Every structure is written in C-alpha cells, then in structure tokens.
Amino acid sequence: MTLFVLDASATLAWAIEDERHPRALETLTGLSGVDQARVPAVWWFEVRNALVVNERRGRVSEADTAAFLRVLGKLPIVVDRSPDETALLTLARRHRLTVYDAAYLELARREGLPLASLDVPLRGAATASGVPLFGA
Numbered sequence: 001m002t003l004f005v006l007d008a009s010a011t012l013a014w015a016i017e018d019e020r021h022p023r024a025l026e027t028l029t030g031l032s033g034v035d036q037a038r039v040p041a042v043w044w045f046e047v048r049n050a051l052v053v054n055e056r057r058g059r060v061s062e063a064d065t066a067a068f069l070r071v072l073g074k075l076p077i078v079v080d081r082s083p084d085e086t087a088l089l090t091l092a093r094r095h096r097l098t099v100y101d102a103a104y105l106e107l108a109r110r111e112g113l114p115l116a117s118l119d120v121p122l123r124g125a126a127t128a129s130g131v132p133l134f135g136a
Contacts (some may be wrong), residue, residue: 004134005108006037006077007101008046009118015051015068016059035099036076038111040083040103047072080107105131 051065060068083106091109092102101122108123108131115126116134124134 003035004114004116005044005104005111006039007090007104007115007117007119007122008043008050008120009132010042010116011047011072012050012067013118015064016054018059036078037108037116038078038080038113040081040107041081042100042103044079046100080111083107084110091125091129095128097121098127102124 038102038117048069051052051068054060055062055065084104088099088102088106088108091097091105093100095102095105097105101119102125104115104122107113108126109129114134115122117126119122123124126133
C-alpha cells in the first residue's frame with residue numbers, strides 16, 4: 001500500500017543531522033513495515049546532488065553518503081517515471097514552483113496521496129491544490 005509521496009527535502013532531513021525534523025522522521029517511520037512511498041524520477045537526482053553538495057560543505061562525508069544511499073536502497077520507495085506533462089507544467093506555472101518541485105505535487109495529485117515535504121512553497125502549493133500534507 002502506498003502511504004505518501006516523498007520529496008527530497010523530507011528525505012534529506014534523515015541524512016543530515018542538523019536538519020532533522022519530527023515531520024521527516026514521521027515519514028521514515030511510515031516506511032517501516034509494508035507501506036511504501038512514491039517519488040518522481042527527479043527525486044533520485046535531487047537526493048544525490050544534495051548529498052554531494054553537503055559533502056563539499058563538510059556536513060557529511062563520502063562514507064556518510066554511501067551509507068545513507070545503502071539505507072535508502074532498502075526502503076520501499078517506488079519511482080514513478082510517467083508524469084502528466086501538461087499537469088506538471090500547469091502546476092509549476094500556477095504556483096511559481098520549479099518543475100522539479102511541481103513533479104512531487106503532480107504525482108501526489110495524480111495518485112491521490114498526501115505529500116511529505118519540508119519545503120514551504122511546495123507545502124503551500126499542495127494546500128492550495130487540495131493535496132493533503134503527510135503528518136499535518
């Protein structure tokens with residue numbers, strides 16, 4: 001059973017100690033057992049890019065990144081590779097989001113799932129679009 005759409009901001013809060021947030025930790029707890037999260041394909045790149053950027057800033061090590069990615073690989077996270085392009089662009093324009101962020105919102109709307117995000121503009125767009133927020 002799919003529980004929610006997971007974005008990169010919530011995911012990265014698991015990896016970077018000083019960005020831990022109760023709402024993000026709740027999403028991690030939700031992934032224990034048989035539940036799963038859905039993510040758009042861009043999530044894969046966003047998470048890895050943020051980890052490398054944080055390596056450069058000295059916030060995580062290469063070993064931390066490798067360990068975190070191993071943990072992620074074991075979680076029930078399903079990548080969606082079929083966005084509705086028209087809806088995606090409409091959401092990006094309407095809510096002044098990046099196309100990357102709109103991909104999470106489009107997936108949540110299309111699948112009728114709550115969105116797990118710590119990103120304030122994305123959370124606002126979700127609320128304005130009638131998409132429930134995970135843990136809200």
